[in-house]
Amino acid sequence: MPIPALEFVHVSRSFATPAGRDYRALDDICLAVPAGAFLAIVGPSGCGKSTLLNMAAGLLAPTSGTVRVGGAELAGLNRHATYMFQQDALLPWKDVRENVGLGLTLAGVGRADAQARADAWLARVGLAAFARHFPAQLSGGMRKRVAMAQNWIIDRDVLLMDEPFSALDIHTRQRMEGELLALWGESRRTIVFVTHDLEEAIALADEVVVLSAGPASHVVSRHAVTLDRPRDLLDLRTEPAFVDLYRSIWADLRQEVIKSHASGRV
Amino acid sequence: MRRDRGIVFAWQLAIGIGAVASWQWLVGVKLLDPFFVSRPSDIAIRIATWVTSGVIWGHLLITLEEAFLGLVAGAVLGITLGFVLARSPLVARICDPYITMLNGVPRVVLAPIFLLWFGLGIWSKVALAVTLVFFVMFFNTFQGVRDADRVLVDNARMLGASERQLVRHVLIPSALTWIFSSLHTSLGFAMVGAVVGEYLGSSRGLGYMISQAEGTFDTTGVFAGMVVLASVVVAAGMGVTRLEKWLLRWKRSEA
Ligand SMILES: Nc1ncnc2c1ncn2[C@@H]1O[C@H](COP(=O)(O)OP(=O)(O)OP(=O)(O)O)[C@@H](O)[C@H]1O
Numbered sequence: 001m002p003i004p005a006l007e008f009v010h011v012s013r014s015f016a017t018p019a020g021r022d023y024r025a026l027d028d029i030c031l032a033v034p035a036g037a038f039l040a041i042v043g044p045s046g047c048g049k050s051t052l053l054n055m056a057a058g059l060l061a062p063t064s065g066t067v068r069v070g071g072a073e074l075a076g077l078n079r080h081a082t083y084m085f086q087q088d089a090l091l092p093w094k095d096v097r098e099n100v101g102l103g104l105t106l107a108g109v110g111r112a113d114a115q116a117r118a119d120a121w122l123a124r125v126g127l128a129a130f131a132r133h134f135p136a137q138l139s140g141g142m143r144k145r146v147a148m149a150q151n152w153i154i155d156r157d158v159l160l161m162d163e164p165f166s167a168l169d170i171h172t173r174q175r176m177e178g179e180l181l182a183l184w185g186e187s188r189r190t191i192v193f194v195t196h197d198l199e200e201a202i203a204l205a206d207e208v209v210v211l212s213a214g215p216a217s218h219v220v221s222r223h224a225v226t227l228d229r230p231r232d233l234l235d236l237r238t239e240p241a242f243v244d245l246y247r248s249i250w251a252d253l254r255q256e257v258i259k260s261h262a263s264g265r266v
Numbered sequence: 267m268r269r270d271r272g273i274v275f276a277w278q279l280a281i282g283i284g285a286v287a288s289w290q291w292l293v294g295v296k297l298l299d300p301f302f303v304s305r306p307s308d309i310a311i312r313i314a315t316w317v318t319s320g321v322i323w324g325h326l327l328i329t330l331e332e333a334f335l336g337l338v339a340g341a342v343l344g345i346t347l348g349f350v351l352a353r354s355p356l357v358a359r360i361c362d363p364y365i366t367m368l369n370g371v372p373r374v375v376l377a378p379i380f381l382l383w384f385g386l387g388i389w390s391k392v393a394l395a396v397t398l399v400f401f402v403m404f405f406n407t408f409q410g411v412r413d414a415d416r417v418l419v420d421n422a423r424m425l426g427a428s429e430r431q432l433v434r435h436v437l438i439p440s441a442l443t444w445i446f447s448s449l450h451t452s453l454g455f456a457m458v459g460a461v462v463g464e465y466l467g468s469s470r471g472l473g474y475m476i477s478q479a480e481g482t483f484d485t486t487g488v489f490a491g492m493v494v495l496a497s498v499v500v501a502a503g504m505g506v507t508r509l510e511k512w513l514l515r516w517k518r519s520e521a
Pocket residue numbers: 015016017025043044045046047048049050051052086196214
């Protein structure tokens with residue numbers, strides 16, 4: 001068996017609650033992401049999706065268990081991954097072009113070169129006209145697109161994305177999903193994609209993982225998405241195969257969402 | 267925005283003129299004794315003679331030089347240490363009681379000691395200004411760096427930032443708001459340090475002029491010295507504001 005690009009081996013993570021108790025967010029997660037795969041993770045709000053990505057990025061250490069990257073145990077930052085955060089993470093004091101080129105600048109790429117490549121990426125996310133704007137002058141959805149360009153411009157094997165498209169309107173969103181699939185198709189990078197939108201998860205991914213409601217969230221089920229590629233994102237959602245998949249995954253997810261509501265944690 | 271600025275300036279002018287005019291008037295109708303409070307017209311005349319005769323320039327220059335050196339040295343030391351301690355929490359915890367202790371020392375008490383150590387020249391005044399500026403800059407930088415948005419730091423690190431790049435691209439800009447607000451305070455403190463130092467032992471500078479005037483109960487001279495001092499601080503403050511506006515121009519759009 002080939003070595004997975006990213007692997008969670010019996011990973012658990014607890015946090016201290018304000019009351020000083022121990023809250024177990026994730027419990028015994030075992031999950032392997034094959035190299036080149038597009039994996040989507042869905043689960044109720046607060047179940048620990050971001051926490052999982054934080055550990056994959058190496059920003060957070062598991063309470064127990066290990067994260068493996070390309071077979072090696074991860075210690076410190078994951079240098080093989082980019083991470084698009086759920087929150088706004090653009091530097092407010094750099095304009096859009098500088099933000100997009102930041103990864104290049106940090107890697108020592110010359111100014112002119114970094115600018116040219118940033119501009120090319122800005123065109124790809126449809127923001128060529130906003131190169132000299134500061135983040136505060138953009139809409140929430142535009143900031144997300146800048147963040148996408150900022151992440152995609154640097155060449156890493158694994159892309160971690162935390163609800164990247166949830167702030168976008170449906171049209172922009174479909175365009176960005178298309179760009180993401182195109183990028184992934186070109187480069188065969190590994191993508192771990194967190195979303196609360198099951199349709200989006202199925203439309204994009206090879207495999208959808210359902211996490212249970214917290215506390216002690218674990219993997220409820222994994223569903224292979226066998227839809228053909230390339231996929232036509234505009235019409236995919238009405239195809240019978242898509243609808244069947246949606247039904248069977250939703251049956252799992254639905255229960256977790258109900259549990260999560262019942263426990264009053266949302 | 268533009269209209270607001272006009273209104274603000276008109277009010278500032280009106281308050282200033284009103285205060286000076288009533289001062290002049292109260293002395294004029296003998297409700298206030300000019301021996302104790304002088305009078306605005308006398309003060310203006312005194313400043314004019316200082317300027318025309320040129321006696322003021324040498325003194326002013328010395329004071330400015332001391333304040334400037336004190337400001338720069340204090341700021342560099344304060345910002346540097348602020349950064350270092352903010353980035354190494356363990357060292358910060360070890361140093362904490364000592365910093366609090368040193369900050370608690372009244373600077374006026376230090377002045378004679380500095381005279382002893384650094385002599386009657388400018389360096390004792392510079393040292394005094396440094397002790398005042400340093401702590402303001404230090405505390406604000408420390409707070410500013412600590413305050414840096416966690417997500418911004420994490421994002422920059424994921425994009426490949428080394429510790430040095432993190433300081434340059436994230437922490438310094440993030441702390442800049444704090445550093446600038448403390449720079450305004452520090453400006454006044456640097457002048458205070460210089461003038462108090464001169465006041466207690468010197469043969470040159472604005473503080474010396476003021477102390478000379480006090481020695482002869484020349485209230486007009488004392489007030490004139492204070493007015494010059496205040497004008498310089500206001501002018502320098504305006505310079506800092508402009509620099510701040512330019513460096514923090516990314517913020518304007520948020521307002
Ligand atoms: N730094 C932290 N300190 C304490 N508790 C935390 C921390 N981070 C996360 N948690 C807790 O862990 C649980 C999972 O949080 P997480 O942010 O991973 O959820 P999520 O699945 O990403 O939710 P959402 O879909 O709303 O983004 C939550 O109950 C949260 O309260």
